[in-house]
Amino acid sequence: MSDLNFKKQAQDYYGKAPLIILGSGASAAHGMSGMWALANHLVANTDISDLSDAEVEAWDKFCQVLKDGVDLESALHKVAVTDELTSRIIKATWSLINAEDIHIFTESLQNQAMFPLSRLLRHMFKSSLTKLNIVTTNYDRLAEYACDQERLHHYTGFTHGFFRQLAAPNEMNSARRVNIWKVHGSLDWFKSPLEDIVALSNIQGIPVNYRPEIVTPGTQKYHTTHLEPYRSIIHNADQAITAANSYLCIGYGFNDEHIQPKLMARCQRQNTPITIITYSLSDAARKLILDGKAQNYLAIERGATDDQSIVYSSLDKTPLTVEKNIWSLEGYLSLIM
Template sequence: MPDLNYQKQAQEFYGKVPVIIMGSGASAAHGMSGMGRLAQHLVAHTDVSDLSVSELEVWEKFCQLLCDRVDLESALHQVTASEELTSRIVKATWALINSEDIKIFQKSLQDNAMFSLSRLLEHMFRSNLKKINIITTNYDRLAEYACDQGRIHHYTGFTHGFFRQLASPTEITSVRRVNIWKVHGSLDWFQSPLEDTVALSNIQEIPDNYQPQIVTPGTQKYQKTHLEPFRSIINNADLAISEAGSYLCIGYGFNDEHIQPKLMLKCLRQKTPVTIITYALSDSAKRLILEGNAQNYLAIERGETDDQSIVYSSLDKAPITVEMNIWSLEGYLSLII
């Protein structure tokens, strides 16, 4: 076991009913593509037929940036894609992530212990807690699948059913509920021909005249998130962040301007505890949390092997190396359950 202080700190932070913040690392643990693989997929599979000469020039510049090893987000910021080209990039992104998401869903049908998140949520609900908030930058539905496996109702901003329409949080009631605030959209959200946003359950292809409502990195991200349903979702995520007793960040890189400012304000001004578990701490996480002025933090990343963890804590200036896996969600659960 690690030094008792770290386990005690993990339990103390967990006892403050954390808001769960999930980033791409939480999905990567299940084999979902990260930005690198997505970039390769976009170059190979984006439909660029019938684009104008100027659009093709932008596309070629974008591909060149990726070939020069510029990361996907920076590359999308460095080009000004037309609405049509952006739409094609969104569709290619959707096709890759959706196919991976559905494979994970199929796999989960054979393995009812697949999601560590299910165990975490079930444990949190063993108290008199009625509501848990998850905030995620991911498009996939792994959090929803984890809720389903744990027989837990979830709400993502829509009514229930196969053709789901926007609904306020008070419209859907249940004794216990997980709110999943998807600040960059979801694979099952689409703009309909009526130009409203609807959610369509478990479909394999984009229906005719429907547009996926996922926000890809780049300049379009800022315009789109000022519109519904993103504005309401981000507003609810902000509310969850400001009311939280603590934060549990799973595979989250601290690189998102929709979540960061309020989260850091709480950690710095109000000393709200934050726990980070991840494969590798991002430069942003190190800068904002470890080297910043956060007072109450516990950050755990993978060491040299899966069975080694490096623990950074506000209790101690020097990190310690622990010969066990406590950096993954499954490993972290061994500290608190």
């Protein structure tokens, strides 16, 4: 496989106006904590005061599982935690990710070129497109900030403003719009004292009597995502995935049950093209894409250094090592623009 072949393949797939899937790697590129850093933060900062003896015992067991090297999601599956302990884990998670998110937002005020995603969206809208879809498992608002820097309206399931309430997609009209389907919730979503879900823009702390609406890994995830607004968000994400002619996965590890089934069905049964750019291909990505039945794929991961990339393509069974960075979003843009 030559450079020319995978560049043309990248451009062909991109030319089909891909649905964008953002995973944790897309945020890690901006310094957001990954699962390991979050696990360490939870062990050190989760409030366990006034818990029952059984809850403290469960918490100690959970911490020990993490210290034994088990990843966060697996640990939360292994140890049964009560609703109260889950609530405290969510608050500790929120405090870490929100502080990092606001720090990045503040930095972006001084740096108009901070988000490669901004340039990608701008380039995609140079066509006749009026709507773009982003599906993400991330809680942070980096996709929203990237839209703002390009003066693009975005819709996440809520009205505009500072105190935002749930709104159907047809309530929010604009000439061009980016739909951001956040299947695990968002830092600005809260359950109010009235028990409805609202969104509060860029606040520093959790308001009294409000609860963050983010879905942490573990068994609670499956219960929570059957409730609103997750049910509608996942439904809309499913529709976007089903309608897409191509997929661009950025830092996505292929480990989420809410995105995977329809995505893989499209790639394997209907040969929908998929491009993956990431720091390191996950085991799940290798199994589903490289070793699976995906017919049209281009996967690029980092090589031995930041300035080296390894390219896997459905056009050739042999991976190609390229001596430049095309595995990051910034690098990928050099292939398609």
